[in-house]
Amino acid sequence: MKAELPIAPDSVGPVIPKVAHFTTPLKLRSGAVLDDYQLVYETYGELNADRSNAVLICHALNASHHVAGWYAEDPKNVGWWDNMVGPGKPVDTNRFFAVGVNNIGGCHGSTGPASINAATGKPYGASFPVVTVEDWVAAQTRLADLIGIERFCAVMGGSLGAMQALQWTIDQPKRVGHAVVIAGAPKLSTQNIAFNEVARQAIITDPDFHGGDYYAHQTVPRRGLRIARMIGHITYLSDDAMMERFGRVLRTDDFRFHFDVDFEVESYLRYQGEKFAEVFDANTYLRITRALDYFDPAMKHGGNLTHAFKSAEACFLVVSFTSDWRFSPARSREIVKALLDNRRDVTYAEIEAPHGHDAFLLDDAHYHELIGAYFLRLATEIESRRAG
Amino acid sequence: MNSTLLHARPDFKVIARWISECSRVLDLGCGDGSLLQYLAETRGVRGCGVEISPENIVACVRNGVNVIQDDLETGLAEIEDGSFDFVILSQTLQAMRHTEDIVDEMLRVGAEAIVTFPNFGYWRNRVAVTLGNMPVSPNLPYEWYDTPNVHLCTIDDFERFCRKRKVRICDRVVLSNGAEVNLAPNLLGQLAVYRVEREA
Numbered sequence: 001m002k003a004e005l006p007i008a009p010d011s012v013g014p015v016i017p018k019v020a021h022f023t024t025p026l027k028l029r030s031g032a033v034l035d036d037y038q039l040v041y042e043t044y045g046e047l048n049a050d051r052s053n054a055v056l057i058c059h060a061l062n063a064s065h066h067v068a069g070w071y072a073e074d075p076k077n078v079g080w081w082d083n084m085v086g087p088g089k090p091v092d093t094n095r096f097f098a099v100g101v102n103n104i105g106g107c108h109g110s111t112g113p114a115s116i117n118a119a120t121g122k123p124y125g126a127s128f129p130v131v132t133v134e135d136w137v138a139a140q141t142r143l144a145d146l147i148g149i150e151r152f153c154a155v156m157g158g159s160l161g162a163m164q165a166l167q168w169t170i171d172q173p174k175r176v177g178h179a180v181v182i183a184g185a186p187k188l189s190t191q192n193i194a195f196n197e198v199a200r201q202a203i204i205t206d207p208d209f210h211g212g213d214y215y216a217h218q219t220v221p222r223r224g225l226r227i228a229r230m231i232g233h234i235t236y237l238s239d240d241a242m243m244e245r246f247g248r249v250l251r252t253d254d255f256r257f258h259f260d261v262d263f264e265v266e267s268y269l270r271y272q273g274e275k276f277a278e279v280f281d282a283n284t285y286l287r288i289t290r291a292l293d294y295f296d297p298a299m300k301h302g303g304n305l306t307h308a309f310k311s312a313e314a315c316f317l318v319v320s321f322t323s324d325w326r327f328s329p330a331r332s333r334e335i336v337k338a339l340l341d342n343r344r345d346v347t348y349a350e351i352e353a354p355h356g357h358d359a360f361l362l363d364d365a366h367y368h369e370l371i372g373a374y375f376l377r378l379a380t381e382i383e384s385r386r387a388g
Numbered sequence: 389m390n391s392t393l394l395h396a397r398p399d400f401k402v403i404a405r406w407i408s409e410c411s412r413v414l415d416l417g418c419g420d421g422s423l424l425q426y427l428a429e430t431r432g433v434r435g436c437g438v439e440i441s442p443e444n445i446v447a448c449v450r451n452g453v454n455v456i457q458d459d460l461e462t463g464l465a466e467i468e469d470g471s472f473d474f475v476i477l478s479q480t481l482q483a484m485r486h487t488e489d490i491v492d493e494m495l496r497v498g499a500e501a502i503v504t505f506p507n508f509g510y511w512r513n514r515v516a517v518t519l520g521n522m523p524v525s526p527n528l529p530y531e532w533y534d535t536p537n538v539h540l541c542t543i544d545d546f547e548r549f550c551r552k553r554k555v556r557i558c559d560r561v562v563l564s565n566g567a568e569v570n571l572a573p574n575l576l577g578q579l580a581v582y583r584v585e586r587e588a
Contacts, residue, residue, distance in 0.1 A: 315454075336456060337466040343412070346436070348456045349445045366442055373449040380452075 010088050012044040015069035015079070017109065020146050026104075026139060029294075032129035036118065039143050040109030041065045041101040044085055045093030047149070052382050054149045055091055055098045055375075056140060057081065058157030058164035061232070061288050062280060064108035067100035068093075083363045090372035091156070095379045099147070104139050105131040105287040113283030114215060124283075126212030131287055133160075133295045137167045144175070153378055155314075156180035158360035159327060160288070163295045166335070169312040170297055178378060180371070182319045183360040185331035186305050186338070187296035192326065195235055196289040199228035203282045212283055221282045226273030228285055233272050238323035238356035298338075305338035315345040317374050319367070321359040322352050347374070393422055398566040399478060399504040400426055402581045406502060406559060407431050411473035414498060416460055416490070417480035420444050421453030428453075436472075438464070461485055464493045472498040479579075481505045483536040491553060495586045500558065504581045507562070509542030509574040527578050543574040550584060559583035 017040050026034045042065050047054060057067045059080070068079035068086050085091045085098050102110040105128065113128035144152065155168045155176045162184025168176045188196070203209055206224030210217045234242075246265040261267045301307035316339050320332035329350050339346040351367045353359040359367070394400055400423055407413060410432045415424050418437025421444075427433045437448055437455040448455035456466065461484065475498030477490065482505050484490050494501040506527040507513075516523035522532040530537065541549070543562065550557055562569045562577030569577040 317449075333466055340436075340456075340466055340471065341468055343434075343471070345434075345454050346456070347445075347449060347454050348458075349442070350457045352442065366446070370446050370449060373446050377449060377452055 010086050011082065012069035012079075012086050012093055014072040014075075015042050015044065015066070016071075017042050017065060019109065020143055022139075022142055022146075024142070026135070026142070028129050028135045029132045030130050034104065034111065034129070037104055037111035037139070038109075039101055039104065039111075039139060041099060041143060042067060042069075042079075043100075043147075044068050044098045045096050047097040048382075050386060051149055052151070052153060052385065053096050053379075054144075054152050055096045056144070056152045056155045056168075057085065057091075057098055057100045058136075058140075058155065058161035059100065059103065060157065060159040060161045061285075061292070062229075062276065063161075064106065065100040065102040065110070066108070067098065081361065083361075084368070084371065090368045091375055092372070092379070096153070096375065099143075099149075101140055101143055103131070103136045103288075105129075105284060105291070107281035107284040112281065113212070113287070114281050123213075123215040125215055126283070128283060128287070130290050130294075132291050133163050133167045134171065136164055136291070137171050140164070140168075141172055141175070151175045151177060153382060154178040154180055154375070156182070157184075158182040159184065159357065160292055160295075162327075163292075166297065167295075169314040169316075170308060173311050173313040176314045177381075178317065178374075179314045180317045180319075180374065181332070181335060183321055183324055183327050183332075183357055184318070184335065185327045186298060186308075186334050188292055189331075192235075193293050195231060196293055199231050200286050200289055202227035202231070203286060206282075209282065212286075214282070220277070222277040225277040225280060225282050225285060226270070228282075229273045229276035229280075230269040233269060235326045236357040238325065238354060240323065241355045241358075244354070305334060306341040309338050309342045309344065312339070312342065312344060316347070317371075318346060318348045319360075319370070320348075320350050321355070321357070321367075322350060323354050324357045324359060326357040393426075395566065397422070397478075398563050399579055399581045402561045402563070403427070403476060403478070403502055403504070404430050406583050407433060407474055410434070412471070413474045413476065414438065414467070414472040415476045415478065416464075416494070417477065417483075418444070418448065418453070418455060420447035421451040421455060423476065423478060424448075424453045425451045460490055463489065464497055467497045469496050470499065474498055474500050474502060476502045478502070478504045479506065482540050483538065485538060487539050487549075488553065491549075491555065495555065495584070500583060500585045502581070502583050503546075504579060505541065505546065506537075507543050507574065507577045507580050508540040509544065510564075510578050511575050514575075525578075543577060543580050546580065546582070550582075554587040555584050556587045557582055557584050 021038045023036045063080040066079045068082045070078045087094050102108040106112045113124045117124045155165045157165045162181040165179040169179045203224035206221035208219035209221040249264040297308040298305040320329035336348045413433045413435040415437045418439050424435035475494040513523040561581045562573035563579040
């Protein structure tokens with residue numbers, strides 16, 4: 001197919017994912033071991049001579065290693081954070097070497113529940129272990145070793161990606177210069193876990209789920225995934241943003257006294273659910289929501305978040321959005337407090353944005369200006385360290 | 389740091405004189421971070437600002453200054469007692485609604501506080517009021533109807549406030565056109581710079 005999109009000067013352009021194989025067993029937090037596994041990743045920009053300009057971009061629930069650019073064979077498949085990463089963009093690929101990686105347990109090419117288990121010759125399915133943010137960081141660390149990055153100048157992410165950035169500073173303090181923690185939280189609230197549980201129940205109770213071994217039955221628990229996505233989607237938007245976008249607008253002139261789509265918002269949620277169920281793996285959804293639930297670096301420290309960050313050496317940029325009720329500014333402030341207690345260098349910004357949790361993915365001039373300014377500061381740091 | 393800025397903010401030099409090398413400094417209402425940048429360059433301090441305006445947050449990041457976006461009126465809940473060697477409130481006291489609370493908060497989170505404010509007792513201000521108008525000058529550049537300054541005070545007022553609130557004045561410099569004023573400071577001084585601590 002011919003590329004339909006013009007090559008925008010601020011796009012990294014066509015990209016090709018790479019695959020890294022690992023044969024050293026990876027012991028997971030659950031105690032399970034992945035004997036061998038692969039990680040699919042993409043890189044943007046050039047790694048400089050002293051390998052000091054690498055930025056790791058961590059993905060959230062339903063994204064992947066495809067952070068920026070597009071695929072020659074599928075030009076409409078634009079990276080999920082293409083507005084953030086590219087030449088002249090906030091994470092300027094003229095200055096930085098950005099790395100996007102699909103986490104283990106994922107469904108975009110890295111080893112996950114749908115992958116073939118070499119030991120059985122069949123898909124892992126239900127037998128694929130529960131993975132955690134710590135496991136992801138451990139796997140990402142091995143990828144860094146493989147591509148020769150001793151230290152990331154920044155590890156960056158939004159939402160669940162922000163949690164990975166935080167975990168990096170705890171688990172690999174020497175290997176991360178700055179953590180850019182956007183729309184994050186130090187742990188999920190009870191309400192957040194409750195939403196995840198509803199989503200998981202929707203999947204698990206779908207008759208097509210077959211206890212997680214639906215690959216063998218050649219079914220897909222689409223109904224469950226659709227509902228899971230619909231619930232998730234509601235929590236990513238603010239009440240105001242939904243009202244603004246859909247109001248109480250009906251698809252026809254009047255109520256039709258049925259249970260099919262009447263309101264625009266129903267149509268939208270169904271569409272989002274459908275789209276998602278076509279591309280996402282239900283077993284991955286279960287595992288990623290579990291990773292969210294289990295993330296709690298303070299747990300090992302009697303609930304004391306300040307103690308959790310004792311080993312951290314990074315500088316931090318923490319960003320929240322005023323209308324984000326899923327990972328509210330108050331949760332980011334908990335992180336900021338713990339970092340200040342540890343006398344870390346920290347900058348905190350609360351962006352006035354109406355969109356809810358999704359705001360971290362959207363194009364907001366002030367938000368992007370802030371991230372751009374922060375990365376410019378990093379670039380200056382790198383330059384002066386090289387000169388000095 | 390450019391000389392224009394130092395000329396515009398003569399209190400910066402006085403503050404730098406008082407701040408010990410490599411200390412930890414919190415600057416409340418830090419604006420674009422100029423003071424912290426200046427203190428980092430001249431005194432090697434590790435600093436952090438607190439600022440409410442989104443534009444200033446970006447400006448601080450551009451200036452390489454750490455900043456926390458927060459409203460000073462709601463206190464400094466994220467900051468533990470005694471986290472800083474110095475807490476600065478530079479030309480912001482007069483714009484605070486909760487003057488008493490912020491001074492308490494400064495002396496809670498810092499060992500010492502540095503406060504600067506325009507002296508309302510300066511003779512030109514007195515003349516303006518005597519002639520029947522609120523003063524408008526380089527130090528008080530607002531009209532009465534658009535001013536953020538809700539708690540203007542004189543040097544005498546501030547010192548009375550300190551005595552009442554058990555705040556010990558360690559040092560004071562009064563400035564007029566950038567020069568120190570020793571004679572009749574409450575009458576001849578435009579800008580007051582104080583270093584204070586909690587009374588033992």
